[in-house]
Amino acid sequence: MAGIYLHIPFCKQACHYCNFHFSTSLRNQSELVTALAKEIVLRKDYLQQQPVNTIYFGGGTPSLLPAEALSFLLNTLKELFVYNTETEITLEANPDDISEENCRTWQQMGINRLSIGVQSFKEEELRWMNRAHSAVQSVEGLQMARRFFDNISIDLIYGLPHQSHADWQSNIEQAISLGISHLSCYALTVEPKTALEKKIRTGQYSPVEPDKQSEQFMLLMSRLERAGYRHYEISNFALPQKESRHNSAYWQGAHYLGIGPSAHSYNGSSRQWNVSNNAQYIKALEQDELSFEQEILTPVQQLNEYIMTALRTDTGIDLVKIGEDRPRLLRIADRYINTGHLMKNEANIWLTKEGKLLADGIAAALFKES
Numbered sequence: 230m231a232g233i234y235l236h237i238p239f240c241k242q243a244c245h246y247c248n249f250h251f252s253t254s255l256r257n258q259s260e261l262v263t264a265l266a267k268e269i270v271l272r273k274d275y276l277q278q279q280p281v282n283t284i285y286f287g288g289g290t291p292s293l294l295p296a297e298a299l300s301f302l303l304n305t306l307k308e309l310f311v312y313n314t315e316t317e318i319t320l321e322a323n324p325d326d327i328s329e330e331n332c333r334t335w336q337q338m339g340i341n342r343l344s345i346g347v348q349s350f351k352e353e354e355l356r357w358m359n360r361a362h363s364a365v366q367s368v369e370g371l372q373m374a375r376r377f378f379d380n381i382s383i384d385l386i387y388g389l390p391h392q393s394h395a396d397w398q399s400n401i402e403q404a405i406s407l408g409i410s411h412l413s414c415y416a417l418t419v420e421p422k423t424a425l426e427k428k429i430r431t432g433q434y435s436p437v438e439p440d441k442q443s444e445q446f447m448l449l450m451s452r453l454e455r456a457g458y459r460h461y462e463i464s465n466f467a468l469p470q471k472e473s474r475h476n477s478a479y480w481q482g483a484h485y486l487g488i489g490p491s492a493h494s495y496n497g498s499s500r501q502w503n504v505s506n507n508a509q510y511i512k513a514l515e516q517d518e519l520s521f522e523q524e525i526l527t528p529v530q531q532l533n534e535y536i537m538t539a540l541r542t543d544t545g546i547d548l549v550k551i552g553e554d555r556p557r558l559l560r561i562a563d564r565y566i567n568t569g570h571l572m573k574n575e576a577n578i579w580l581t582k583e584g585k586l587l588a589d590g591i592a593a594a595l596f597k598e599s
């Protein structure tokens with residue numbers, strides 16, 4: 230089973246913290262859509278006829294695309310890839326793009342899951358992040374989306390400098406009370422070259438407090454556990470049967486085709502990523518060419534990638550997949566089992582709640598040296 234990701238690189242305005250590839254100019258939108266369709270055609274053999282289990286429109290803000298463009302891209306995929314009515318088709322949407330008409334149109338074209346960029350239900354937090362929507366639009370958008378879709382995910386951000394635990398708690402409660410079946414929750418990260426990084430560097434904004442972020446993460450885990458959500462990946466929580474099949478496939482090492490500027494692809498032995506520039510992307514495809522870089526993964530890199538992604542999931546590392554490297558891994562893991570950060574049984578190693586706070590560091594310690 231394989232997945233397809235389409236990157237739609239347009240946004241209404243730039244959120245202060247964001248370092249994804251996007252443009253706030255919609256000028257060359259139709260040329261970009263034409264280029265995306267052309268890339269789909271040129272790369273129709275990348276997945277080697279594996280059935281497509283999931284399609285994901287991410288960005289950027291895919292809900293900004295006119296329905297005709299989304300439908301055109303979906304139809305292009307349908308003609309060239311093997312998929313069926315069970316395929317999970319996700320559209321990332323921002324609350325201010327959610328209307329009755331849009332929901333109906335998206336549903337009719339086969340989209341069956343929405344991932345909505347709520348980030349917060351508090352007006353002052355949204356303004357601080359420079360989000361394009363209001364808190365009222367978040368709630369109304371979700372209520373409307375729930376009339377059409379039973380598979381809805383929202384993104385929330387915690388660990389803002391001025392965000393109290395009570396503020397964060399109330400965002401979580403709001404999500405639960407709205408009946409949201411999947412939550413992706415991220416600690417605010419200060420990425421280089423973002424407006425947020427500059428504002429903190431120049432003293433306009435206070436710096437983030439890692440200890441407070443850890444406390445809010447613990448609060449999140451215990452509240453959602455009590456509400457019946459499965460914490461199936463460090464940042465992801467789902468009610469029964471509502472896990473994201475698309476992201477789960479990534480974490481299990483499935484192959485995926487990434488279409489669009491900055492999109493990544495993986496075929497089991499190599500990883501490649503398209504140019505992160507809309508004009509260059511369009512220009513190359515006008516000449517029937519692809520502009521990308523590629524990395525062939527060594528066996529050690531593949532093993533370390535598996536350790537990194539699997540450790541973030543609740544099932545953890547499958548020891549069978551580690552093969553002959555198992556004694557080395559178990560020796561290092563024992564140190565973290567003794568400190569209460571890891572647990573193991575015959576088949577798997579996984580992070581405890583406290584271990585999840587240190588996931589990247591523990592993964593790095595388990596890496597094999599090349």
Ligand code: SF4
Pocket residue numbers: 239240241242243244247248249251288289290323346
């Ligand atoms: S809407 Fe999403 S992709 Fe666009 S700037 Fe904001 S966080 Fe980034």
